[in-house]
Amino acid sequence: MIASTVEIPNRSLFRQPEVCEIAQVQPYVLRSWEAEFPDLGVSKTAGGPRVYRRADLERVLRLKHLLFVEGLTLAGARRKLDAEQAPLVSEIPAELDALIGSDMRERLMQVKRGLRELQLMLAQMPGVGPRPDAFVLQEPKPAGKKPAKKTTKKRG
Numbered sequence: 001m002i003a004s005t006v007e008i009p010n011r012s013l014f015r016q017p018e019v020c021e022i023a024q025v026q027p028y029v030l031r032s033w034e035a036e037f038p039d040l041g042v043s044k045t046a047g048g049p050r051v052y053r054r055a056d057l058e059r060v061l062r063l064k065h066l067l068f069v070e071g072l073t074l075a076g077a078r079r080k081l082d083a084e085q086a087p088l089v090s091e092i093p094a095e096l097d098a099l100i101g102s103d104m105r106e107r108l109m110q111v112k113r114g115l116r117e118l119q120l121m122l123a124q125m126p127g128v129g130p131r132p133d134a135f136v137l138q139e140p141k142p143a144g145k146k147p148a149k150k151t152t153k154k155r156g
Helices: 016-023 027-036 054-069 074-085 094-099 102-124
Strands: 013-015 050-053
Touching: 013 016, 013 054, 016 027, 016 050, 016 054, 027 054, 027 074, 050 054, 054 074, 074 102
Parallel strands: none
Antiparallel strands: 013 050
């Protein structure tokens, strides 16, 4: 990760010129990233100068790495950042959690991470996307009822 190779001053807030200098990007690049990621940066007052939290600066550095080093598009970088920020909290009910051991819990989390990675890979493939009917359950046909046959009468 590129953020580990950059020295970030030990402060909680940064102005735009400081972020540009630390990340080594032009201000117009940072503004375009703000347009794509509206939660990047905080405006002190309406129309006031934007300031950046330390987490925002780290996110800018991560975004720069994804775009310039890994060669992702903005959409691809957004998906990757969303996946990285998604909390991997256990969604197992407390009753079930008490019955399974920690090794099973870890295996379930590994499967969940693997499925997320697979989802990201499939989302990046051109022409591949979720089919609208892929997760629609079909109603079972009632047993014993046969569909009515169409009969045509001959005119004569």
